[in-house]
Amino acid sequence: DQQVKQNSPSLSVQEGRISILNCDYTNSMFDYFLWYKKYPAEGPTFLISISSIKDKNEDGRFTVFLNKSAKHLSLHIVPSQPGDSAVYFCAASPLTSYDKVIFGPGTSLSVIP
């Protein structure tokens, strides 16, 4: 049973436009959420995170929104750049084991020049 879901396996966006990547989770024990970016044959690199006590966190072009009641979060990238093309993993960490990170299946983002 997948605890972190990313229902869009892929997304294409024009350069300069906004990219919105969505994520849903089922485990109510998750209280910390992260987004990772991954290139082929490399380990994931951390992008941005949000605690469950917040509903928004912004870092440059990246903003993560959290809707706890809906168990939904989203990553907004604006403006999108060709270098943003990668697989984006939504991940969650439970309160009882905060070092443990559970990943979603990923969304492959292609930013078209």
Place this chain on the structure above:
Amino acid sequence: GAVVSQHPSRVICKSGTSVKIECRSLDFQATTMFWYRQFPKQSLMLMATSNEGSKATYEQGVEKDKFLINHASLTLSTLTVTSAHPEDSSFYICSARDGRQSNRGTEAFFGQGTRLTVV
């Protein structure tokens, strides 16, 4: 910043042999490290939690006798795939978090990954 180094990056082995993968935290101590496995076009699946000085904790469905984990020091965890078979071919990744960081708001750092091919 904190770096996690994984070695080797690629390994090809014969069916029936064992392969050891190392995960090192280079500039911080990690009491806990995590091992993940990624199949092609799929997500990273958590395999086990490596605990320094004690037994690893395995996720459901992961054979602990097949995937031996040793965390002998605060900077090194190893994953040994024993009696490897072609179905064990995968991308294995480790992660660690700086144990000095008491703030929950710090991310885990990932190694570069190891591509294992069993022929």
